[in-house]
Amino acid sequence: MERLNGHFSSTASTDERLDMIEMIFGYIQRRNKVTQRQQTSDLNAVSDLNTRFQQAALGYQMEGAQLIRIDSKFAHSEVVLPALVLLGTKGFEQADRHFRDAHKHYRHREYAAAITEAGKAFEAALKAVCAAKSWKYESGATAGNLVTVVVKNGLFPAWLGDGLTTYVAMMKTGLPTVRNETGAHGAAPDAEPVHENLARYALHMSASNLLLVMEAAAKT
Secondary structure: HHHHHHHHHHHHOHHHHHHHHHHHHHHHHOOOOOOOHHHHHHHHHHHHHHHHHOOOOOOOEEEEEEEEEOOOOOHHHHHHHHHHHHOOOOOOOOHHHHHHHHHHHHHOOOOHHHHHHHHHHHHHHHHHHHHOOOOOOOOOOOHHHHHHHHHHOOOOOOHHHHHHHHHHHHHHHOHHHHHHHHHHOOOOOOOOOOOOHHHHHHHHHHHHHHHHHHHHHHOO
């Protein structure tokens, strides 16, 4: 423990320190068969950690067993956090894993991988909804194909009319296009690098679309 403390306080890089914090607090939250007193203590420890991050304006927060990077407090509280809560429900395990992997890649500045995982999370959530509702879709269906399936099956109200059509078009050409052009299928040798702002856009769009789909599914 003394060696770890020495490395943590002196020679570790910022990323290494964040990784160690995530490992320690992730272990705390994954422990099984703890007493109620331990559970309360663990929650207090996580709350204290997040308070310290906020006071130091470091832009990170523990959510579940993972350290999430926060670029916008509003987007995190109103979009990302609610999406994480809904992804924790039964049936969305694969989508949850992809979405958390996207944030892990983003924290480590692996922006192309973050976009890819964000796209996978969106697709996985759509497939989970289709499975729960017994809605059929073709093997190898893309995010755009899946959006068409859920719309045809009434996931979104028909009275939205032109506004719904416009929003569905944005869903089809927004995140799926970002993912296809910069993430899932690789990049051309002369392609520009994937920048942080594009990855952040993909993550926030993914979270918004996840909320839209899962909240609509809960009401149908």
